[in-house]
Amino acid sequence: MAAIALSVALCGAAAAAPRHGKSESVMVLVDHAKVVRLPEKAQTVVVGNPAIADVAVQRNGVMIVTGKSFGVTNLIALDANGTLLAESMVRVGAASDEVLTVQRGMDRESYACTPNCEPSIQMGDAPGFFERTTGQVAARNALAAGGARN
Numbered sequence: 001m002a003a004i005a006l007s008v009a010l011c012g013a014a015a016a017a018p019r020h021g022k023s024e025s026v027m028v029l030v031d032h033a034k035v036v037r038l039p040e041k042a043q044t045v046v047v048g049n050p051a052i053a054d055v056a057v058q059r060n061g062v063m064i065v066t067g068k069s070f071g072v073t074n075l076i077a078l079d080a081n082g083t084l085l086a087e088s089m090v091r092v093g094a095a096s097d098e099v100l101t102v103q104r105g106m107d108r109e110s111y112a113c114t115p116n117c118e119p120s121i122q123m124g125d126a127p128g129f130f131e132r133t134t135g136q137v138a139a140r141n142a143l144a145a146g147g148a149r150n
Contacts, residue, residue: 025089026075028053028067030123032095037062039085042077049073053090067092070123094122 028034038045038061045057052071056064065075070092077085099120100111107126111117119133 024086025091026065027091027093028065029095030067030070030092033064033066035062036065036088039077041079042085043080044078044082046076046078047073047090048075052092065090070094 026034026036038057040061042061045055045063047053047055049071050068052067052069052073053075054066054068055075056066058064072089072091075088075090077087079085098112098114099122100113100117101122102109102111104126107129108124109129110120110122110125112120119129119136121130121133125133
């Protein structure tokens with residue numbers, strides 16, 4: 001979601017992050033999502049850096065936090081008056097135990113080995129490997145979409 005601040009009307013829910021200035025960490029993996037409960041009366045949610053993590057606020061008092069890039073950012077919940085209800089640190093990391101990394105000099109390639117090893121592009125992979133792999137994925141998806149129309 002490109003928007004940095006989202007204004008929403010939420011039903012009451014228990015707070016996942018501490019109130020009034022204390023900070024709690026939310027851990028999420030790149031390309032994964034995590035369900036987080038919002039504090040009661042939260043009206044606005046602000047993500048410090050939406051390039052690192054993004055949120056999708058649901059009507060039932062929860063939000064989905066999605067890891068987009070490695071790093072740390074913050075998440076702020078405000079009430080209708082702009083009063084700080086909660087602030088959390090969002091830490092986005094890699095699922096390193098699920099990815100095999102092959103280092104060839106300065107070039108890196110990533111593979112998902114569950115159980116057979118297949119290319120699985122990750123940020124930081126060598127540009128040639130990244131482009132070849134994404135090109136193959138795009139071509140395969142285009143073929144699959146075209147085949148579904150017939």
